[in-house]
Amino acid sequence: xxxxxxxxxxxxxxxxxxxxxxxxxxxxxxxxxxxxxxxxxxxxxxxxxxxxxxxxxxxxxxxxxxxxxxxxxxxxxxxxxxxxxxxxxxxxxxxxxxxxxxxxxxxxxxxxxxxxxxxxxxxxxxxxxxxxxxxxxxxxxxxxxxxxxxxxxxxxxxxxxxxxxxxxxxxxxxxxxxxxxxxxxxxxxxxxxxxxxxxxxxxxxxxxxxx
Numbered sequence: 001x002x003x004x005x006x007x008x009x010x011x012x013x014x015x016x017x018x019x020x021x022x023x024x025x026x027x028x029x030x031x032x033x034x035x036x037x038x039x040x041x042x043x044x045x046x047x048x049x050x051x052x053x054x055x056x057x058x059x060x061x062x063x064x065x066x067x068x069x070x071x072x073x074x075x076x077x078x079x080x081x082x083x084x085x086x087x088x089x090x091x092x093x094x095x096x097x098x099x100x101x102x103x104x105x106x107x108x109x110x111x112x113x114x115x116x117x118x119x120x121x122x123x124x125x126x127x128x129x130x131x132x133x134x135x136x137x138x139x140x141x142x143x144x145x146x147x148x149x150x151x152x153x154x155x156x157x158x159x160x161x162x163x164x165x166x167x168x169x170x171x172x173x174x175x176x177x178x179x180x181x182x183x184x185x186x187x188x189x190x191x192x193x194x195x196x197x198x199x200x201x202x203x204x205x206x207x208x209x210x211x
Contacts, residue, residue, distance in 0.1 A: 018182030029198035042144050053101040060092040061106035062204045077121045085168035091159040098156040114200040116193035126193025
């Protein structure tokens with residue numbers, strides 16, 4: 001890190017890692033997402049195949065919209081990340097087809113005003129903190145669906161199991177990138193983007209019209 005960069009470090013961030021601070025400031029939003037009705041139904045073993053298909057469609061609508069936003073952003077904002085390589089909407093599309101549901105166009109206009117601004121480095125980092133982090137418990141949720149799919153079948157839950165190996169953006173690597181940009185950029189903007197992303201995802205999962 002250059003001397004000039006060190007001079008620009010936010011003193012509120014220096015000395016405490018950004019991931020910890022983001023986890024603290026978004027704890028309530030994170031917990032409410034864990035309590036979301038569809039995820040609760042998966043954990044309790046009460047979700048039906050139709051209910052799971054509806055969840056997949058909602059998740060697809062959000063991720064497809066978010067990934068479309070990132071495609072319009074400059075690839076140089078966070079040059080360490082292959083934004084196209086980390087996309088997962090295609091996994092959701094495959095899962096929807098695998099459970100026998102129909103792919104359809106989604107009206108995501110209600111999301112537009114709720115999503116974070118990803119035209120800045122901090123906006124991309126803050127939003128990815130939520131979207132990438134949300135997948136960490138996916139494999140646990142996937143195993144909870146053995147009742148619907150059997151123990152060995154991955155088709156229908158590829159999104160939950162995660163990107164194929166090698167992962168283009170492993171979580172530890174993302175955290176390194178987050179810490180670097182938190183030290184050299186505007187942490188408050190990263191935090192705002194993370195909060196807006198949590199809120200947008202929660203809104204979409206809980207208030208989108210039934211599918």
